[in-house]
Amino acid sequence: MDADRRIAAVEEVPEESTLLVTLRPVDADAVDDGEGDVGESDDGRPEAEAILTRAVGEVAAFRNYCQHWTDVRLDKDDGAFVRNGEVFCQKHGATFEADSGYCNFGPCEGAVLETVDVTVDGGAVYLTDDAYEFVRLGPAQRDGDAGDSRIDFTGN
Secondary structure, three states: OHHHHHEEEEHHHHOOEEEEEEEEOOHHHHHOOOOEEEEEOOOEEEEEEEEEOOOOOOOEEEEOOOOOOOOOOOOOOOHHHHHHHEEOOOOOOOOOEEEOOEEEOOOOOOOOOOEEEEEEEEEEEOOOOEEEEEEEEEEEOOOEEEEEEEOOOOOO
16 A cells, blocks of 8 residues: 555544544545635645544544534544444534444434545555545644534533
8 A cells, every 4th residue: 555645553543433634635626615624734725634433343434524514523623422333413413324424313314424435454544535635634724613613412
């Protein structure tokens, strides 16, 4: 696998939370500024966030925004709330299956999180989605609160 596309070791992806990473879209027009996970690098190129989950034993990755209101990030750089194989939107109480991204409860029930293709090889997670380049672990750079206000339905 290409070392530039290595995201993290599998053991760095938590089972009861998410790992937040920043990606750069190959096509800058492919991202919508209205999505809460979009920021901008120092050179003005757009950045997008993805969350990695390992809640059901397999590593999966999704863009870091809720399907109900796309300006709401699921992981605000402190790990999304994950329980029983489901990722929670702390603003709306929606739950998404950690392996498929399918919303099985909440205002966006039936919607699916946008998948980012990754693969595990030799104990590491690699970005295999040709639409993105790996930038770094952690959040995209952004101005303002970018959908960080929340009503917490998880009891945290």
